[in-house]
Amino acid sequence: MRYKAVTSVPKRWVEGLATALITLISWVALGALGGVVAFLLYKGAGVLSWAFFTDLPRRGMQSGGIGPALVGSIYVTLVAIGVGSLVATAAGAYMSEFATSRRIVRFLEFLINTLAGIPSVVYGLFGLALFVVALGLGASILAGGLTLALLSLPLLVRNAQEAFGAVPKALKEASIGLGASELQTFFRITLPIALPRILTGLALATGRVLGETAPILFTAAVYYLPTYPKGLLEPTMLLPYHLYVLVTSGVDIRQTYPMAFGTALTLLGLTLAFTGLAAYLRFRLKRHYRV
Amino acid sequence: MYKLETRAVSVWYGNYQALKGVSLALERNQVLALIGPSGCGKSTFLRLFNRMNDFIEGFRLEGEVLIDGENIYAPQVDPVHLRRRVGMVFQKPTPFPFSIYENVAYGLRLQNRLPESQIRERVEHALRQAALWEEVRDNLKKSALMLSGGQQQRLCIARALAVRPSLLLMDEPTSALDPISTAKIEELIHELRQHYTIVIVTHNMQQAARVSDMTAFFYMGQLIEYGRTKDFFTNPQHPETIRYITGRFG
Numbered sequence: 215m216r217y218k219a220v221t222s223v224p225k226r227w228v229e230g231l232a233t234a235l236i237t238l239i240s241w242v243a244l245g246a247l248g249g250v251v252a253f254l255l256y257k258g259a260g261v262l263s264w265a266f267f268t269d270l271p272r273r274g275m276q277s278g279g280i281g282p283a284l285v286g287s288i289y290v291t292l293v294a295i296g297v298g299s300l301v302a303t304a305a306g307a308y309m310s311e312f313a314t315s316r317r318i319v320r321f322l323e324f325l326i327n328t329l330a331g332i333p334s335v336v337y338g339l340f341g342l343a344l345f346v347v348a349l350g351l352g353a354s355i356l357a358g359g360l361t362l363a364l365l366s367l368p369l370l371v372r373n374a375q376e377a378f379g380a381v382p383k384a385l386k387e388a389s390i391g392l393g394a395s396e397l398q399t400f401f402r403i404t405l406p407i408a409l410p411r412i413l414t415g416l417a418l419a420t421g422r423v424l425g426e427t428a429p430i431l432f433t434a435a436v437y438y439l440p441t442y443p444k445g446l447l448e449p450t451m452l453l454p455y456h457l458y459v460l461v462t463s464g465v466d467i468r469q470t471y472p473m474a475f476g477t478a479l480t481l482l483g484l485t486l487a488f489t490g491l492a493a494y495l496r497f498r499l500k501r502h503y504r505v
Numbered sequence: 506m507y508k509l510e511t512r513a514v515s516v517w518y519g520n521y522q523a524l525k526g527v528s529l530a531l532e533r534n535q536v537l538a539l540i541g542p543s544g545c546g547k548s549t550f551l552r553l554f555n556r557m558n559d560f561i562e563g564f565r566l567e568g569e570v571l572i573d574g575e576n577i578y579a580p581q582v583d584p585v586h587l588r589r590r591v592g593m594v595f596q597k598p599t600p601f602p603f604s605i606y607e608n609v610a611y612g613l614r615l616q617n618r619l620p621e622s623q624i625r626e627r628v629e630h631a632l633r634q635a636a637l638w639e640e641v642r643d644n645l646k647k648s649a650l651m652l653s654g655g656q657q658q659r660l661c662i663a664r665a666l667a668v669r670p671s672l673l674l675m676d677e678p679t680s681a682l683d684p685i686s687t688a689k690i691e692e693l694i695h696e697l698r699q700h701y702t703i704v705i706v707t708h709n710m711q712q713a714a715r716v717s718d719m720t721a722f723f724y725m726g727q728l729i730e731y732g733r734t735k736d737f738f739t740n741p742q743h744p745e746t747i748r749y750i751t752g753r754f755g
Contacts, residue, residue: 385599388664389611392664393615394611394615395585
């Protein structure tokens with residue numbers, strides 16, 4: 215025999231056991247995730263209907279729908295991602311393409327990593343102080359959206375920076391070599407090629423922003439409003455906070471439970487939809503550009 | 506007047522001196538080959554002529570670099586305008602992820618607005634000059650990434666020619682290509698010489714001997730030997746040159 219078994223029998227036995235254990239643990243984790251979804255479906259699917267999504271909450275939120283909260287959440291998220299994407303794309307472009315000093319970029323990276331570690335409720339407090347009080351926006355869709363934009367900035371900026379950085383340097387050089395200015399190269403080569411990656415990050419951030427509760431508590435959300443939001447400077451009902459209210463502070467909590475599960479299911483569905491969109495964009499990106 | 510001239514050019518990257526007092530002149534419509542071992546400064550020298558070194562941190566230059574008698578490092582020179590007069594082809598093909606047509610039109614669209622009919626004319630002309638037209642004429646709307654490596658490199662040459670430069674810089678344009686594609690590019694260089702002045706960096710001495718009129722040998726940042734290609738390879742003067750072209754180092 216030229217090839218002796220290097221691994222002894224007990225060692226192979228240990229290896230087999232370890233593999234089985236790792237497999238088991240990952241299935242338990244995945245099972246728990248599946249369990250959450252199944253549980254929400256079981257409890258909440260019953261109340262889902264077109265009316266549930268469009269109707270106002272009625273009879274002390276025990277019946278009717280979540281229309282204003284759903285619309286409010288969409289508005290606030292639009293403001294957050296709209297503002298956040300513009301600021302983050304500009305900042306990411308600066309850090310990846312235009313900054314002349316490596317030291318400044320490293321300092322900014324440090325700041326952003328620090329920002330990413332701040333608890334979201336602290337962002338809420340900051341939003342209250344800056345947007346609601348100091349800038350006089352009041353508790354409103356605009357104030358809540360801006361607070362959430364701030365919260366999502368670290369994620370979005372790093373994502374944009376990485377997206378621009380992933381565009382091959384050879385292409386940027388080729389463009390410069392053809393007589394393009396740095397700005398022309400950015401808008402004609404770097405940005406279009408980086409765009410799918412940037413959009414992927416935006417979709418992920420959208421999913422996250424939709425579910426954030428703490429930052430909107432003091433900046434946008436109200437307990438109950440019997441109307442749809444009418445303008446950016448109005449406060450609004452919001453899905454995550456509405457869920458909290460339904461579970462903890464309804465008039466008769468047992469009666470609002472099904473509504474709570476329906477709301478949770480809606481939130482989960484929206485978040486999954488945006489995560490799925492991100493996955494789809496990443497798939498498209500891989501197919502179109504091998505960068 | 507020479508097409509190209511450098512006068513005592515020295516280049517530093519921070520504390521590292523990449524070129525040491527290089528003086529050289531080249532006539533119009535000639536092909537100049539730059540040879541030498543890796544890190545000898547030949548790529549740095551090539552990139553002086555379209556100021557691509559400007560972006561490297563710590564870049565510093567002494568001496569003069571002249572194109573058509575004009576010092577291109579003079580303060581009033583806009584490097585963006587300079588690069589429109591000087592085409593460049595890189596080591597690896599760098600097609601943009603656009604259509605073949607848009608790749609060639611790229612440089613044209615950067616400048617003053619040309620009518621689309623004129624752009625189409627110049628795209629075709631450039632593709633013909635780069636000996637690619639017959640192969641792609643029916644697929645102009647297809648992605649440039651679908652082309653083979655050799656076709657991509659000829660596309661990059663067409664892209665550079667479309668803006669009508671008078672000087673063409675090539676940085677080891679065939680080192681990533683197979684022998685047949687290499688032969689096509691070399692043939693192309695022969696034809697382009699009628700209209701353009703060409704500077705080509707190459708690691709391949711047979712290639713330098715085949716395509717160039719003049720050859721410059723660089724070693725450790727210095728221009729060791731410069732002369733007519735046919736004399737250069739048959740009767741080299743400097744011992745370092747002899748050792749390099751006989752393959753004893755590098």
